[in-house]
Amino acid sequence: MSSTLVKLENVCKSFPLGNGASLEVLKNINLLVEEGESIAIMGPSGCGKSSLLNVIGTLDSVDSGVVQIDGESLQGGSADFFAEMRRGKIGFVFQKHHLLPQLTAFENILLPTLKSKDDFTVKALELLEKVGLTDRKDHRPGQLSGGECQRVALCRALINSPKLLLADEPTGALDSQAAGVLSKLLLKLNEDEGLTIITVTHSAEFAGNMAKTYKLSDCSLKEV
Numbered sequence: 001m002s003s004t005l006v007k008l009e010n011v012c013k014s015f016p017l018g019n020g021a022s023l024e025v026l027k028n029i030n031l032l033v034e035e036g037e038s039i040a041i042m043g044p045s046g047c048g049k050s051s052l053l054n055v056i057g058t059l060d061s062v063d064s065g066v067v068q069i070d071g072e073s074l075q076g077g078s079a080d081f082f083a084e085m086r087r088g089k090i091g092f093v094f095q096k097h098h099l100l101p102q103l104t105a106f107e108n109i110l111l112p113t114l115k116s117k118d119d120f121t122v123k124a125l126e127l128l129e130k131v132g133l134t135d136r137k138d139h140r141p142g143q144l145s146g147g148e149c150q151r152v153a154l155c156r157a158l159i160n161s162p163k164l165l166l167a168d169e170p171t172g173a174l175d176s177q178a179a180g181v182l183s184k185l186l187l188k189l190n191e192d193e194g195l196t197i198i199t200v201t202h203s204a205e206f207a208g209n210m211a212k213t214y215k216l217s218d219c220s221l222k223e224v
């Protein structure tokens with residue numbers, strides 16, 4: 001039996017422009033994502049895809065509407081509640097990988113576990129093996145290629161075994177071969193481990209690997 005992992009109901013969001021006016025980016029967005037689903041979100045640059053992912057990932061609030069993650073409403077949650085939600089349930093791969101340059105790949109992957117008493121060393125090594133970077137574990141981001149950094153960022157997003165992976169253009173900076181490798185990896189995690197994936201992409205090929213594709217444009221989200 002499947003259960004709903006992400007539920008958005010009539011979500012609206014705008015940003016103040018500083019001159020009294022505001023820029024509307026999300027208008028009455030409705031979205032249901034079941035556990036184990038994989039979906040791609042496409043749409044023109046600046047239409048609000050990252051903003052939508054930030055809202056789902058508890059990194060930003062909405063003006064109105066309901067956001068529920070794993071049955072829990074985000075409305076009125078404290079910073080601690082959001083941090084716990086992210087630590088426990090959500091992995092985020094950002095548009096730019098956001099790895100810390102002074103830390104090695106291995107240390108970057110372990111960052112989200114620093115508050116935990118458990119030892120994540122074995123898990124981190126397993127993830128590095130899965131993405132084919134075992135021999136690069138002690139290298140810093142500056143010594144890795146863009147595709148390798150994105151794979152390390154994926155390991156960091158997965159270290160806490162999240163139910164939900166949010167990936168913002170994870171293949172955006174990669175050539176088609178590296179994009180294909182990352183795409184296959186995500187597909188395998190979805191199929192073998194039931195990881196729920198919401199990914200933003202400009203690539204129709206990458207989107208085609210996900211079970212559903214949505215298009216965001218003119219502040220509205222529609223399945224295509």
Ligand SMILES: Nc1ncnc2c1ncn2[C@@H]1O[C@H](COP(=O)(O)OP(=O)(O)OP(=O)(O)O)[C@@H](O)[C@H]1O
Pocket residue numbers: 015016023025043044045046047048049050051052095
């Ligand atoms: N904090 C903010 N304050 C003001 N405007 C913002 C803010 N964040 C985003 N915007 C604006 O909201 C719109 C949507 O931005 P967003 O980053 O969500 O677009 P996107 O669809 O992810 O674009 P891209 O494909 O280029 O990454 C853009 O016009 C952007 O300039």
Ligand SMILES: [Mg+2]
Pocket residue numbers: 049050051095168
């Ligand atoms: Mg974006």
